[in-house]
Amino acid sequence: MFHGSRTGLMGTGLDVLMIGEEASLLRTAWERIVAETGRLHGMFNRFDPSSELSLINRRAATSPVSLSAEWWDVLRDVGQYHRRTLGYFDVTLRDYRKVRLDGKHRTVFFTDASVSLDFGGYAKGYALEKMRKILTASGIRQALVNFGNSSVWAMGAHPHGKTWNIGVVHPFEEGKSLKTYTLFNHSLSTSGNTATHTRHIIDPHQGTYSCGRKVVAAVCGNCVDAEVLTTALMAAGDASAGKITAAFRDVSASDIFNLQSNLEI
Amino acid sequence: MERRSFIKEIGMMGGSGLLVGAFPWLYSCTPEAQKEIRGEKARLGIIGTGSRGMYHLHHLLTLPNVEIVALCDDYEPHLREAATLCPKAGTFPDYTGLLSMPEVDGVLIATPLSEHARITVDALKAGKHTFCEKSMAATLDDCLEMYRIYKETGKVLYIGQQRLYDPKYLKAIDMIHAGMIGDITGIRCYWYRNNDWRRPLDHPSLERKINWRLYKEFSGGLMTELATHQLQVGNWALKMIPDTVTGFGDIVFWKDGREVYDSVSLVYRYPNGINMTYESLISNKFNGLEEQILGHKGSIEPEKGKYYFEEVKPAPGILQLINQIEHGIFDHVSFAGPTWVPETASKNQGKNIMENISQTDGASSVGAAGDGSLELVDAFCHAVITGRPADRLVEEAYYSSVLALLGVQAMEEQRIVKFPEQYKIPY
Incomplete structure (x- = not known):
């Protein structure tokens, strides 16, 4: 088993847990993951004037x-x-x-000077897909990748189980979780507002921020699909959710949690 | 902070024995030491009853083990003001009269810097235990002379470096020495305020007497009045003394006839290559004051009472998962959620060194509450009663005073100044 951890990538932290016997092979895979994620961090960095x-x-x-x-x-x-x-x-x-x-x-x-591209709801999924390829090419079959909690890739299964079982935490009630997902070669993406981090997802049709106490989670076979789907469901109203989800193949789960909290913030 | 709670705090910081081992001058603050002097009183004379003298006097009047028996100031209005608080105390326009009083056990000196050495040396020679405000003296020779006479007479000498008694500094240095921030790789000290550093005058003729801090004849300016506190923290953290200093100073804003710089920037270089930068500006208060101790694993800001780690620990969920796997357990873990945003340099709020931190914005030129000054004079009173000098306190003060003076020299001569061998004392 090898655990690699890094912060400062795409504005968050990356944890990779790889299961295997050959320490040097796992370490090499981690080094390749760090190098590739660092490259993608630069590629998607709209604040770096040289990107x-x-x-x-x-x-x-x-x-x-x-x-x-x-x-x-x-x-x-x-x-x-x-x-x-x-x-x-x-x-x-x-x-x-x-x-x-x-x-x-x-x-x-x-066609308009005000246009500017932001890959906030895409880049981590894209990076996870690249990491999946590195892991596969390295012959690793079991791994759990946590990219900033919001983007998870679960490869194979937990060494003592048949899946990886990962829960989504309740953002307003400490110690509580919203739902636990069973993952096997799945990506779990989560998007939402927390007590300290609100108004970061915008509805492109209305130009308004999603500021409700809402958390969206999706489990897909493809990491970019999961990332994009949660971003879209967060911005869209609940009425459009079914139609949006139906346009994706290989979606194992997608949930919208409209939260009411006792805590006043 | 209440006096009693400081003693309690010291006790809680890993046991008074341990703490006193690291910071021996704190012995007098321990519960055992407090028992020794129960019911006894230190009879003190105060020499210099201006703003800083009055600040100490107000503290002393709250303490049980002290009696103010004499007051001295050559400026009558200040002497009168102090006398109203201590009507029984004898009053003297000249300190020699005060020193000749046999009932004076100890003196507290809060005069202009240029007077420190002469009065301290005379007081020690007269057999009085002595507290002298920082900086020690206006010249290197005077600093050394004070140290020499202190050692020769065996009397108590305290210098007003209150950070040595400030709980948040004690805890911060303890954390640094325990390796919490890794290897120290740099030190940044600064003190920014925005005021003219002047005291109101009853008459223009009193300018040099009251605003002595602004004139080279009496003061080393920002270096001797502010920097000494902060340079001491650098030495304390690194347990060594810089061997080189250079820097620049100028009067950039307060061009009101003053002679001392209102802007200074210096670099003190330690033998192991570590630089301690020192900046002070009194026409902009944006940065406030701090002594940032920077290590390869983290940073400490003792003035704010905060510490910061360079790397944030991995998500607890992952650690939980590792723990499960290592113990052959299969269970779920919950960590998924909206993107975790790590604390970056500008957003990192840090963690508190301890509870109940008293902070100061550094704007006051008299003294701040809860900064260790009360504990310092309390410890001095204890020492006056027992006659026991405070181990290492004078050495800490000596080096910070000497470094401030070497900084002044480097700026005035615009050159790199090496620490002169003849001014080294055991540290």
């Missing part, structure tokens, strides 16, 4: 910006998710239709 994302955000409203192969795939991917989630998952946080992709020249252009 490709910063360049896109600065220039794409003036003239089309050429994209690397990876960025081209990511922007196409988030466009598809935007359609699948009825526009509730939106990396522009306002109106993704103002982002124009040109497949012939592999460029991106913003």
Whole structure:
């Protein structure tokens, strides 16, 4: 067993627990995970003026910006998710239709100078998918990856069980959990407001923050799906939830917890 | 903090025996030592009843083991003000008269810096136990002379370095020496306030007498009046003395005829390569005051009573899971939830060194409440009764005073000053 822990990646902490006998193999896998996550941290960092994302955000409203192969795939991917989630998952946080992709020249252009891309509800899922590939390539079959509590990848099963059983904590009542999910090669993503962290998810249709006492959890076979789905369900009203979820394949569970707390905050 | 609770606090900080081992000058604050002097009184004379003298006098009047028998000041209004609080005390315009009083066991000196050495030396030679405000003296030779006479006479000498009696500093240094923040890699001391550092005058002719802090003839300015407190913390934390200092100072804002700098920036370099920076500015109070002790694992801000770790410990859920696996248990763990946002440098609120921390914004130029000053004068009264000097206290004060003076020298001569060998004492 090997436990690696790092903070300062994508604004949160990363814990990877790998099950296996060969210590050097596990350590090498951890080192590769740290290197790759560090790279993705830079790639999705819109605050670093030298990142490709910063360049896109600065220039794409003036003239089309050429994209690397990876960025081209990511922007196409988030466009598809935007359609699948009825526009509730939106990396522009306002109106993704103002982002124009040109497949012939592999460029991106913003039709409005106010457009800026933010991958807050996507990047951790993307990173988990990359970590899953590193773990698989390293021959590891059992692992639990916790990326900032909100994004979990459970590979295989707990060494003494048939699944990994992970609970979602109640954000307003200490010691209580909302639900426990049984995971086997699943990603568990959680999104919500806490007592100290409110108003961070925006409804792109209304331009208003989700500020209710709401927590959303989803279990999917794909880490990006889980990440995107919870972000969209958090922004959308409960009425659209069924329709959004139905557009995703391989969803084992998706729950919306509308919480009433006795605690006044 | 109440006197009794300080003694209790000392007891709770890992047992008084342990603590006194590390900070021997605290012996007089222990419950055992307090028993020794029950019912006895230290008979004190106060020399200098200006703002700082009065601050101490107010503290002394709350203590059980002291009687103020004499007062001295060469400025009549100050002497009169003190006398109204102690009507039975003899009053003297000249300290030699006070020193000749056989019923005076000890003296507390709160005069301008330039007077410290002469009065302290005369008091010790007259057989009086002596408390002298910090800094020790205005010159290196005077500091050494005070130390020499202290050792020669065997009398008690206390210097007003109240951080040595401030519970949050004691606890912070204890944590540092226990390795909690790892290896010390840097020290940042600063004191920022925004005021002219002047006292009101009854008559313009009193300018140099009342505002002595602003004139080189009497004072080393920010270095001797503020920095000594903070430089002492650096030495205390590192258990060593810097061997080099350099820096710059100037009068950048208060161009009102004063002679001492209102802005200073210095670097003190320790033999192991660690730098202690010192900054003070009295035309901007944004940063307040602090002595940040920086280690490879964490940081301590004793003035705020806070400590901070560099790395945040992994999520408890993961540790729980590891524990389960190691014990062959399969169970669920709950840690999933909205993104955990770690404390970053700007957001890291830190943890409190201890409960009930009294803080100061550093704006007062007289003294703050709960900063160890009361405990310091209480300890002095104890020592006056027992005649037992406070181990290591003078050494701590000596080096912080000397470092302040070397800093002044480095700034005035605009050069790198090495610590002169002839001014080294056992530390």
